[in-house]
Amino acid sequence: MNRATRTFLAVGAWALLAVMMVWTLAPIAVMVFTSFKERNDIFAIPATLLPKTWTLENYASVFTSSSMPQALLNSVVVGALVAAATLVFCFSAGYALARFRFRSSRPLAIFILLGQIVPLTVLLLPLYQLVSSLRLLDSTIGIALTHLVITVPLVTWMIRNQIAAIPIELEEAAQIDGGSRFDAVSYVTLPIAAPGLAAAGMFAFLQSWHEYLFASVLTTSSSSRTAPVALTEFATEYSVDWGATMAASVIITVPIVIVFIVLQRYFVGGLTGGAIKG
Amino acid sequence: MTQTLQTPAVRARRGRLGGHPVALMLPAAALTAGLTAIPIISTIVRTIADGGSGLARLFAIPNFWQVMLNTVIWTIVSVLGAVIIGYIGALLLQAKALRLTGLWRSLIMIPWIIPGVVGATVWRWSLSSDYGILNQWLLDLGVIPEPVQWLSNPDVVLYAVAVVQVWVTAPFAVLMVSAALAGIPTERYEAARLDGASAPKILWYIVVPSIRATTGIVVLTLAIWALNSFTIIWVMTSGGPAGSSTILPILLYQAFQNGDQSLTAAVAVLQLAICVLFALVYVRTMTDLEEQS
Numbered sequence: 001m002n003r004a005t006r007t008f009l010a011v012g013a014w015a016l017l018a019v020m021m022v023w024t025l026a027p028i029a030v031m032v033f034t035s036f037k038e039r040n041d042i043f044a045i046p047a048t049l050l051p052k053t054w055t056l057e058n059y060a061s062v063f064t065s066s067s068m069p070q071a072l073l074n075s076v077v078v079g080a081l082v083a084a085a086t087l088v089f090c091f092s093a094g095y096a097l098a099r100f101r102f103r104s105s106r107p108l109a110i111f112i113l114l115g116q117i118v119p120l121t122v123l124l125l126p127l128y129q130l131v132s133s134l135r136l137l138d139s140t141i142g143i144a145l146t147h148l149v150i151t152v153p154l155v156t157w158m159i160r161n162q163i164a165a166i167p168i169e170l171e172e173a174a175q176i177d178g179g180s181r182f183d184a185v186s187y188v189t190l191p192i193a194a195p196g197l198a199a200a201g202m203f204a205f206l207q208s209w210h211e212y213l214f215a216s217v218l219t220t221s222s223s224s225r226t227a228p229v230a231l232t233e234f235a236t237e238y239s240v241d242w243g244a245t246m247a248a249s250v251i252i253t254v255p256i257v258i259v260f261i262v263l264q265r266y267f268v269g270g271l272t273g274g275a276i277k278g
Numbered sequence: 279m280t281q282t283l284q285t286p287a288v289r290a291r292r293g294r295l296g297g298h299p300v301a302l303m304l305p306a307a308a309l310t311a312g313l314t315a316i317p318i319i320s321t322i323v324r325t326i327a328d329g330g331s332g333l334a335r336l337f338a339i340p341n342f343w344q345v346m347l348n349t350v351i352w353t354i355v356s357v358l359g360a361v362i363i364g365y366i367g368a369l370l371l372q373a374k375a376l377r378l379t380g381l382w383r384s385l386i387m388i389p390w391i392i393p394g395v396v397g398a399t400v401w402r403w404s405l406s407s408d409y410g411i412l413n414q415w416l417l418d419l420g421v422i423p424e425p426v427q428w429l430s431n432p433d434v435v436l437y438a439v440a441v442v443q444v445w446v447t448a449p450f451a452v453l454m455v456s457a458a459l460a461g462i463p464t465e466r467y468e469a470a471r472l473d474g475a476s477a478p479k480i481l482w483y484i485v486v487p488s489i490r491a492t493t494g495i496v497v498l499t500l501a502i503w504a505l506n507s508f509t510i511i512w513v514m515t516s517g518g519p520a521g522s523s524t525i526l527p528i529l530l531y532q533a534f535q536n537g538d539q540s541l542t543a544a545v546a547v548l549q550l551a552i553c554v555l556f557a558l559v560y561v562r563t564m565t566d567l568e569e570q571s
Contacts (some may be wrong), residue, residue, distance in 0.1 A: 010375035017382060020367060024386055027445070030411055031400040047414040089306045096302035108303050110561070115314045117557055119506035121527040122546040124534055126317030149313045152306055210393040212509045217534065228395040232513060242403055249396045260391045261384055 031253075035059070035246035042242050058247035067222040068248050071230030074140055078215075078226055079205040081144035086151040086204040087197060094159030095185070099168065109156075116153035120213050123149060128217055138220045146214040151204040158203065162196035163189065199263045206256060227252050318550065324543045332544035339529075341521050349505065349525040352440050356504040357497055359444035364451020364496065368459055369485075371452070383456070390449035398513035401442045405429055405514075429515055432522035439511050439523050446510065447503060451496050458492035459485065494563050502556050505549070526552075 029049060034042060035058050037051040044052075062068050097109055127146050136142030166189055174184035190197075212228040219225045225233075231252065234245040325332055336342065367386055371379050389397060404412050405428040413425040428438040462485065470480050508527040511517060517524035517532065524532075530545040 006375075009373075013370060013373040013375045016366070016370050017376060020363075020370065021382070021385065023363075023445070024389060024449075026411075027397070027400045027404055028388060028392075030404050031396070034403065043409055045408065046417075047409055047411050049411060089309055093303045093306035096299040100299035102299045104300055105303075108300070108307055111315075112303075112306055112310050114557060115310050117502050117553060117560065118314055118318065119527065119546075119549045119553055121506065121508055121530045122321065122549050122553070123314065123317050124530065125539060125542045125546065126320050127313065128534075130313075130317070146313070148309060152309055156306055206391070210395075212393075212395045212513075213531075228393055231395050231399060245399060246403070249399055253392045253396050256391055256393070257388060260387065 031246050031249050034242060035250050037243060039243060058243035059251075061241075061244050062247045062251065066230070066244065066248070067225060067233065068227070068230050068251070070222050071225050071227045072251070074224055075209055075227040077140045078144045078147065079208040081141065082147045082151055082208040083201040083205040085144065085148060086155050087201050089148070089152055090155040090159050090200070091197065093156045095163055095189075097156070097160040098163035112156050113153050115149060118149075120150070124213065124217065127214065131218055137218060138224045140224050143211075143215050143218050143224065143226065144208070146218065147208040147211055150207050150211065154207075155200050155204055158200045159193075159197065162193050162200070166192050202259060202263055206259070209252075209256065321543050321546045321550070324540070325547045328540050332540035333547070335541055336544040336548065341524070344521065345524050345526060345529050348436055348523065351436055352443070352507075352511075352523075352525050353501055353504040355437060355440040356443040356447065356507075357500045359440065360448040360451045360500050361493070361497060363444065363448040364455050367448065367452035368455035369481075371456055372459055383452075386452055387449045389445050390447065394446060394509040395513055397446050398442060398510045401445070402429065402514045405438055430519055432519055435515055435519065435523045439514050442510050442514065443504060443507060447500055451500065454492055454496045455489060458489040462488045491563070491566070495560075498556060498560050498563065502553070502560075505552060505556070 033050055036054045036056070038053055038055050038057070041052050093112065097105060123146075127149070131137055131142040131145065134142070134145075136145065170188050170192070171181070171184040174188050175181060179187070210228065211226075215226045215229050216232075219229055222230070227248075231245065231248050234241045234248065339345075370376070371383055371386075376382070404410050407413060407425045407427045407430065410428070412428070413422070416422045417425065426434065429435050466484050466488075467480060470484050475483070506527060507525075508531060511523055511525060511528055512531065515523045517528040526545060526549050530542055530549065533541040533545060
């Protein structure tokens with residue numbers, strides 16, 4: 001390849017990257033900049049990307065005169081419940097899948113994994129009735145219970161892969177030194193797997209943080225409404241407060257993006273690993 | 279593989295101290311049974327028990343076939359768009375001319391990691407026909423002569439919401455195809471180049487065959503997501519105007535909201551049937567992959 005073609009290819013690659021970035025980030029920019037616009041600026045024609053005057057009034061109204069603060073708290077509670085329960089269920093199952101070969105392992109693994117492709121809407125009515133019969137409607141525990149449907153299949157797989165990557169000899173060494181298998185897991189495997197487990201727990205938290213379908217039908221009051229549901233409440237039948245909606249969107253999104261950037265190594269490995277390996 | 283080379287001593291110790299592995303899997307399996315398997319069975323039983331009247335009413339809905347067609351168009355457009363962007367993005371991130379690829383890769387992931395409700399809300403605002411920035415930009419560039427009614431024109435709305443689904447899911451395709459590309463040994467490229475193969479030939483004869491399996495999985499996963507997608511359409515249009523962006527999950531949700539349990543169950547059974555079809559192909563592809571590797 002001569003120099004001219006190489007320069008041409010480099011320019012082409014950077015240009016394509018620019019297009020890709022505009023496509024990916026333009027809606028994010030619209031969200032962020034609209035959240036700082038004044039009310040009359042938002043409905044200005046022609047529409048502009050940047051605010052004419054920057055204001056924080058949208059953020060102020062989200063925090064002072066909406067149910068969003070309560071909803072964010074509810075989302076944190078639900079997410080924490082989901083993450084904790086998911087880790088308990090999935091560490092146990094993931095460990096068994098990684099460390100044992102037994103006749104029912106494959107059917108059981110497929111059974112748990114198939115939960116991943118069941119359409120959530122299919123479960124809407126039965127789960128609503130289940131939560132209702134447990135008298136957990138409009139409660140954070142009720143929502144958390146349904147979110148386990150989403151997290152358990154994938155996290156089982158993430159944890160299985162993480163444990164399979166830890167040499168079994170480490171556990172065997174602890175057992176030869178006189179520890180029980182339980183000791184070996186508690187003092188050897190768990191500490192080594194801790195960062196990966198933290199990422200898996202975070203992943204479960206994020207899934208719960210995103211979930212809208214179940215939360216929208218299981219909540220009837222602001223005492224249990226989660227952030228995604230509360231976001232849609234800014235739109236009344238007649239008008240949408242777009243400034244407050246965009247400010248609330250930014251508030252819901254920012255923590256997620258930060259967490260993802262910090263933990264993306266684990267997420268990416270866990271997800272592609274789960275999807276490609278059999 | 280330590281598991282295949284177990285000594286009798288290790289196996290005995292396991293038997294004594296490890297307990298039965300099925301017991302370890304029981305909590306997760308019981309949870310899956312209670313929250314997924316039993317609800318599915320109860321839905322099927324409910325549909326059969328009412329003598330198929332729910333299904334009969336489903337097929338009798340005036341715009342039933344419109345909904346099915348919408349579902350097919352929505353799925354095809356969403357999958358095709360995400361796969362094409364996924365390939366372009368992944369190949370682009372391989373380009374040697376680019377610097378800071380880690381940063382770009384992270385930024386490309388953003389649409390996938392933000393909550394679906396947020397993505398849908400932001401797009402709904404950006405696609406607003408009067409105040410939306412997209413119409414303004416397209417007008418400024420002279421691409422369109424007058425504002426497009428993205429979300430209120432029945433002929434356009436389905437494609438407009440599909441673009442948002444592509445925006446949300448394309449990063450997954452980029453991620454998967456990138457991982458597959460990284461797995462191609464460099465010797466293959468070198469050998470091809472020594473033999474004088476041009477860049478398009480390398481793409482067609484080396485890259486495409488090497489990531490065919492991944493492509494299969496990506497297409498299936500995206501198709502399942504599109505078929506089951508609810509939030510984006512619901513937040514943007516609630517299936518309107520006049521049902522022109524209603525797909526099966528939206529139909530189910532509307533039946534649920536109307537308190538029509540037998541119709542809800544009937545739509546669920548139809549969705550399940552489609553899902554089982556895809557699940558069979560999925561498991562098949564996974565098994566083939568296992569045998570290859």
